[in-house]
Amino acid sequence: MKRIDELTAALGSIPCETNPRLVAQRSRDFYWYSPVLKRQLDGVTGDIVISPRSEAEVVDVLAACYRLDIPVTPRGGGTGNYGQAMPLSGGAVLDLRNMSRISGIEAGVVSADAGAIIHDIDRAAQAHSGQELRMHPSTARNATIGGFIAGGSGGVGSIRWGTLRDLGNVISARVVTMEASPRILALTGYDLHKVIHAYGTNGIITSLELPLTAAYDWIDTLVTHDSWLRLNQFADVLARQDGLLLKQLCTIEAPTPHRYFLKHQKYLAPGDHVIVAMVAHHAVSAFEALCRQERMKIAFRSDILPESEKRVLPPAYELAWNHTTLRAIRLDPSITYLQTLYPNPVHVEKIAAMSALFGEEVPGHAEYMRFEGRVSCDGMPLVRFSTEERLDEIVRIHEEHGCPVFNPHRYTLEEGGMKQTDEVQLAFKRMVDPKGLLNPGKMIAWDNPDYDFNAPGYYLFPGIKKDGSFRDEIPSLD
Amino acid sequence: MKRIDELTAALGSIPCETNPRLVAQRSRDFYWYSPVLKRQLDGVTGDIVISPRSEAEVVDVLAACYRLDIPVTPRGGGTGNYGQAMPLSGGAVLDLRNMSRISGIEAGVVSADAGAIIHDIDRAAQAHSGQELRMHPSTARNATIGGFIAGGSGGVGSIRWGTLRDLGNVISARVVTMEASPRILALTGYDLHKVIHAYGTNGIITSLELPLTAAYDWIDTLVTHDSWLRLNQFADVLARQDGLLLKQLCTIEAPTPHRYFLKHQKYLAPGDHVIVAMVAHHAVSAFEALCRQERMKIAFRSDILPESEKRVLPPAYELAWNHTTLRAIRLDPSITYLQTLYPNPVHVEKIAAMSALFGEEVPGHAEYMRFEGRVSCDGMPLVRFSTEERLDEIVRIHEEHGCPVFNPHRYTLEEGGMKQTDEVQLAFKRMVDPKGLLNPGKMIAWDNPDYDFNAPGYYLFPGIKKDGSFRDEIPSLD
Numbered sequence: 001m002k003r004i005d006e007l008t009a010a011l012g013s014i015p016c017e018t019n020p021r022l023v024a025q026r027s028r029d030f031y032w033y034s035p036v037l038k039r040q041l042d043g044v045t046g047d048i049v050i051s052p053r054s055e056a057e058v059v060d061v062l063a064a065c066y067r068l069d070i071p072v073t074p075r076g077g078g079t080g081n082y083g084q085a086m087p088l089s090g091g092a093v094l095d096l097r098n099m100s101r102i103s104g105i106e107a108g109v110v111s112a113d114a115g116a117i118i119h120d121i122d123r124a125a126q127a128h129s130g131q132e133l134r135m136h137p138s139t140a141r142n143a144t145i146g147g148f149i150a151g152g153s154g155g156v157g158s159i160r161w162g163t164l165r166d167l168g169n170v171i172s173a174r175v176v177t178m179e180a181s182p183r184i185l186a187l188t189g190y191d192l193h194k195v196i197h198a199y200g201t202n203g204i205i206t207s208l209e210l211p212l213t214a215a216y217d218w219i220d221t222l223v224t225h226d227s228w229l230r231l232n233q234f235a236d237v238l239a240r241q242d243g244l245l246l247k248q249l250c251t252i253e254a255p256t257p258h259r260y261f262l263k264h265q266k267y268l269a270p271g272d273h274v275i276v277a278m279v280a281h282h283a284v285s286a287f288e289a290l291c292r293q294e295r296m297k298i299a300f301r302s303d304i305l306p307e308s309e310k311r312v313l314p315p316a317y318e319l320a321w322n323h324t325t326l327r328a329i330r331l332d333p334s335i336t337y338l339q340t341l342y343p344n345p346v347h348v349e350k351i352a353a354m355s356a357l358f359g360e361e362v363p364g365h366a367e368y369m370r371f372e373g374r375v376s377c378d379g380m381p382l383v384r385f386s387t388e389e390r391l392d393e394i395v396r397i398h399e400e401h402g403c404p405v406f407n408p409h410r411y412t413l414e415e416g417g418m419k420q421t422d423e424v425q426l427a428f429k430r431m432v433d434p435k436g437l438l439n440p441g442k443m444i445a446w447d448n449p450d451y452d453f454n455a456p457g458y459y460l461f462p463g464i465k466k467d468g469s470f471r472d473e474i475p476s477l478d
Numbered sequence: 479m480k481r482i483d484e485l486t487a488a489l490g491s492i493p494c495e496t497n498p499r500l501v502a503q504r505s506r507d508f509y510w511y512s513p514v515l516k517r518q519l520d521g522v523t524g525d526i527v528i529s530p531r532s533e534a535e536v537v538d539v540l541a542a543c544y545r546l547d548i549p550v551t552p553r554g555g556g557t558g559n560y561g562q563a564m565p566l567s568g569g570a571v572l573d574l575r576n577m578s579r580i581s582g583i584e585a586g587v588v589s590a591d592a593g594a595i596i597h598d599i600d601r602a603a604q605a606h607s608g609q610e611l612r613m614h615p616s617t618a619r620n621a622t623i624g625g626f627i628a629g630g631s632g633g634v635g636s637i638r639w640g641t642l643r644d645l646g647n648v649i650s651a652r653v654v655t656m657e658a659s660p661r662i663l664a665l666t667g668y669d670l671h672k673v674i675h676a677y678g679t680n681g682i683i684t685s686l687e688l689p690l691t692a693a694y695d696w697i698d699t700l701v702t703h704d705s706w707l708r709l710n711q712f713a714d715v716l717a718r719q720d721g722l723l724l725k726q727l728c729t730i731e732a733p734t735p736h737r738y739f740l741k742h743q744k745y746l747a748p749g750d751h752v753i754v755a756m757v758a759h760h761a762v763s764a765f766e767a768l769c770r771q772e773r774m775k776i777a778f779r780s781d782i783l784p785e786s787e788k789r790v791l792p793p794a795y796e797l798a799w800n801h802t803t804l805r806a807i808r809l810d811p812s813i814t815y816l817q818t819l820y821p822n823p824v825h826v827e828k829i830a831a832m833s834a835l836f837g838e839e840v841p842g843h844a845e846y847m848r849f850e851g852r853v854s855c856d857g858m859p860l861v862r863f864s865t866e867e868r869l870d871e872i873v874r875i876h877e878e879h880g881c882p883v884f885n886p887h888r889y890t891l892e893e894g895g896m897k898q899t900d901e902v903q904l905a906f907k908r909m910v911d912p913k914g915l916l917n918p919g920k921m922i923a924w925d926n927p928d929y930d931f932n933a934p935g936y937y938l939f940p941g942i943k944k945d946g947s948f949r950d951e952i953p954s955l956d
Contacts, residue, residue, distance in 0.1 A: 107608060108694050108723075108760040129608065130585060131692075134721075162720030168764035169721035189767025211723070211760050214609075214692040216586050240851025242640030243612075243647035245689070282586040282689050286646035289667025373718025373853050 003068045004047045010064040015051040024470045031083035032472040036409035043466030044086050046093035053098045055206040062182045073439045074200035076147025079139035083411035084151040084199045088441035089463045113207045114146025132215035134161040138321035146205045156317045158369035159249045175203035177432035194428040201439045202429035216280040220316035222300035223275040229352040231273045239368040239375040248278035250320045253364035260327040267300040276320045314478035339406040340379035347377040414444045419453045421445040481546045482525045488542040493529040502948045509561035510950040514887035521944030522564050524571035531576045533684040540660045551917045552678035554625025557617035561889035562629040562677045566919035567941045592624025592683045610693035612639040616799035624683045634795040636847035637727045653681035655910035672906040679917045680907035694758040698794035700778035701753040707830040709751045717846040717853040726756035728798045731842035738805040745778040754798045792956035817884040818857035825855040892922045897931045899923040
């Protein structure tokens with residue numbers, strides 16, 4: 001620990017924490033949604049948490065860590081599920097939440113520091129000029145904007161705007177490099193792909209410019225049907241309505257909604273498959289017309305609820321994306337999930353086919369979104385976990401059926417992503433993190449350029465370091 | 479004319495005009511883009527122009543005309559190209575431009591009377607809360623909102639929002655019926671399809687509720703390339719960027735842009751094929767990145783122009799849609815155009831194929847838009863007119879190649895549209911216009927339910943009435 005003492009001395013007035021219990025707490029994310037990651041990463045912890053208050057302090061931290069060869073793993077709200085923020089080799093956890101300044105809001109654009117909470121940005125933009133971010137994760141109340149860009153891929157809003165990687169969904173990013181004299185780079189356009197969804201392995205994002213869109217009074221709705229196929233066919237029709245403004249659209253197979261959405265249970269029957277949609281208030285009459293035309297039942301509408309009833313309910317987006325999984329895990333810890341793609345134009349067909357194939361073992365959940373100018377679905381089915389072997393088999397069967405899996409039971413960028421080297425991100429890492437100190441173990445291509453992604457099994461980072469076993473708390477939910 | 483005298487007496491203080499020269503002037507629209515309609519409708523004129531100032535006055539006018547069996551043809555700015563506003567059987571022209579009140583603006587919604595000029599609505603919504611209409615025709619400075627809904631199908635904004643018929647692009651309409659005691663109906667949802675694009679044949683739209691969207695500083699751009707195919711391939715890539723906010727996107731084949739866009743000529747070369755795009759100011763860096771990546775040249779960008787240079791230029795949308803045609807006709811009156819569909823997913827292929835087939839006789843023009851959740855193209859190619867027979871042949875060849883034509887050389891709803899009876903609009907007309915007095919001659923299904931749309935030739939309305947020959951003025955252009 002001598003190097004950590006040296007680091008502490010070098011940090012001067014920059015806030016840091018070395019109490020092992022507190023460091024362990026802030027060395028975790030929501031990796032425990034996966035029983036595999038839970039087993040693999042259970043004892044992982046950093047040695048110190050550093051909480052810079054400015055970009056200049058980030059520069060100082062990185063310079064000191066570079067000099068002392070101390071690994072640095074950045075984190076925001078710690079709401080990722082792929083172990084993005086877990087410091088596999090220990091060292092410093094760089095907690096960016098002290099950098100939460102929202103520095104500018106104008107028509108269509110917000111500038112914010114990486115550690116700003118997404119919901120706070122939305123509140124500020126709404127108050128300033130009736131605007132909000134185009135998209136956010138279901139964890140918007142805890143997640144930071146930097147964490148979302150570095151560790152997420154899309155979310156609430158993707159039905160209208162596509163994914164974070166889509167050109168135009170991030171305007172610019174400032175990034176600090178991990179060098180003897182860290183540089184500050186300003187990235188725009190395609191250069192943003194160097195750091196979007198790179199888990200902070202190749203630079204620390206300190207601030208971002210993001211597009212805003214009009215904030216409307218979004219009406220939360222639940223549409224139900226007793227046929228899973230029919231519900232998804234309807235969701236697809238809904239998704240293709242270019243004039244019907246939605247912010248969120250997903251389908252969740254029975255028995256998940258009635259069983260796990262406790263606060264909404266009274267609006268649902270046990271056999272209800274459910275659409276969770278957020279509809280602009282001025283689109284509600286069109287939405288109703290479409291539901292009537294297609295003989296679909298609107299079981300829940302937040303805009304016609306008494307205020308007293310509405311107040312106790314979580315927002316609809318906290319039923320969707322990985323909050324669906326979270327609600328299930330809270331009531332049944334044996335549940336986990338997958339992340340897959342049901343590709344256009346066969347998305348509805350694939351959703352139904354996977355459901356028919358796996359039945360109650362893999363209850364369906366499809367997030368409708370725009371992808372390359374068309375409607376596609378991000379699959380987030382629940383999985384009733386039995387063994388790791390069976391989980392791998394479920395993954396394999398999905399892929400054999402043309403549903404690529406972004407495996408949330410792997411902690412590397414490649415295995416959780418496209419199962420291939422991202423040459424752009426690797427080249428950038430070579431340039432800005434020559435010692436490989438940023439978030440070690442997350443980019444296979446860096447550790448082992450010859451790794452065979454088609455080999456069976458998974459990559460085990462040789463530098464993994466465990467200091468004990470820690471108890472993960474499942475957060476309470478509205 | 480006795481009935482017209484009786485009508486005048488019945489109108490009381492409602493403004494009207496019977497001076498034949500003034501009535502003739504206000505009995506025309508931009509039908510003269512078509513040499514066929516020009517020949518057929520040249521001498522058409524109403525007997526009286528009535529300009530009600532309120533919905534109550536519309537009710538009085540319709541009741542009086544119903545009693546006296548006088549046909550009523552509604553009009554707004556008269557900027558339609560299908561003869562929508564031409565009073566084929568004479569009678570009353572109902573000029574709605576006195577009803578121009580913008581009665582309410584809130585987040586996402588504007589309420590306006592049918593005669594409000596579209597550009598005025600946009601200016602009011604912008605000033606009120608930084609909003610604007612989702613879409614408008616290229617004639618926004620003269621066209622009324624009622625005319626657009628009753629006679630148009632889409633326009634600037636359709637690249638983001640689809641067409642006017644898409645659910646959600648009109649929220650509600652108030653419609654006055656043509657009966658002994660005219661009723662006022664409020665239509666929403668699918669019921670709007672009764673009157674959208676019905677040319678006022680089955681009710682008079684008096685006011686509308688329409689969705690608003692955020693008004694941004696739209697940057698006018700021209701992108702050029704010397705390959706028509708390559709330019710369209712790029713336009714398609716651009717159209718599919720869900721995160722790159724555009725308000726307008728079309729491609730125009732050489733020599734049209736350099737030859738006819740006089741104010742923009744200095745930015746272009748004679749062989750340039752051109753994309754006309756309106757890009758949100760906060761999307762410009764993404765737009766530039768994409769152009770650079772795809773090796774496309776941005777020949778013109780309004781945001782980097784000196785104010786003095788910018789001031790003398792028309793807005794980009796006045797180079798697009800049927801303003802492309804208008805600019806060509808002003809310099810070469812032998813030019814006309816077609817309206818066709820290049821359907822997804824073969825749109826780019828069809829654009830190139832039609833261009834290869836017809837060469838200089840039919841210079842290409844494709845408006846990129848969203849249609850049923852995907853990118854499609856509305857084709858508006860110019861046509862160097864020779865004979866009506868050849869024009870019909872060009873139409874036929876398009877249709878044989880899978881490019882349906884919405885023939886702008888026909889004045890009926892069906893021939894200018896889907897070439898089939900719209901049962902919804904017909905049933906509604908039976909209910910609200912039992913005497914068939916509204917815009918007579920425009921709905922074939924009303925006049926002849928057994929008409930064979932597959933027969934060669936065209937429908938000739940037997941009730942057509944000509945009172946002379948009038949000179950059509952081609953408007954001057956910025």
